[in-house]
Amino acid sequence: MSSNVEPAQYDPENIFAKILRGEIPAQTVYEDEHTLAFMDVMPQGPGHTLVIPKAPARGLLDADPASLAATVATVQRVARAVKAAFAADGLTIFQYNEPAGGQTVFHLHVHIVPRFEGVALGRHTGGMADKDVLADHAGKIRAALAGV
Ligand code: 5GP
Numbered sequence: 001m002s003s004n005v006e007p008a009q010y011d012p013e014n015i016f017a018k019i020l021r022g023e024i025p026a027q028t029v030y031e032d033e034h035t036l037a038f039m040d041v042m043p044q045g046p047g048h049t050l051v052i053p054k055a056p057a058r059g060l061l062d063a064d065p066a067s068l069a070a071t072v073a074t075v076q077r078v079a080r081a082v083k084a085a086f087a088a089d090g091l092t093i094f095q096y097n098e099p100a101g102g103q104t105v106f107h108l109h110v111h112i113v114p115r116f117e118g119v120a121l122g123r124h125t126g127g128m129a130d131k132d133v134l135a136d137h138a139g140k141i142r143a144a145l146a147g148v
Helices: 015-020 065-085 131-145
Strands: 028-031 035-039 049-053 090-094 110-115
Touching: 015 035, 015 049, 028 065, 028 131, 035 065, 035 131, 049 065, 065 090, 065 110, 065 131
Parallel strands: none
Antiparallel strands: 028 035, 035 049, 049 110, 090 110
16 A cells, blocks of 8 residues: 655646636536536536636645635535435535545535435436536526525
């Protein structure tokens, strides 16, 4: 077993940093001063949404506590809207840290997946979703956030 003496550093070229800088597109559902929420391109179920802080952090352990608090507040807000938008029976909310923990994108993010009785959770980073379907799902969540 190897010991990690030097913790891995934040890489500003990660894909979510690029989304934050507007360098690559995302189906955004919510944004405020500290956080952004958008659709996962390889959803583990319809409505799979990601919430990220705007402040750089690789994962939960190196995040600034205030940024983390803002992220959790956005997770709750968006999770309520996701559940309503998809008339879900429940939600699975999860967050991975480092490759050994299952993380594949190294900017802190929290997954929100609507769940339905008797329906299994889809595979992590399985197939790419159709762009139009993701846009439709994002619209549903934005409408729920607006109380429509
Ligand atoms: P992790 O394994 O790091 O917790 O999850 C990263 C998530 O980001 C995966 O669920 C994956 O589908 C998603 N993802 C990877 N690349 C992109 C991308 O370019 N755009 C969006 N919206 N999601 C991405």
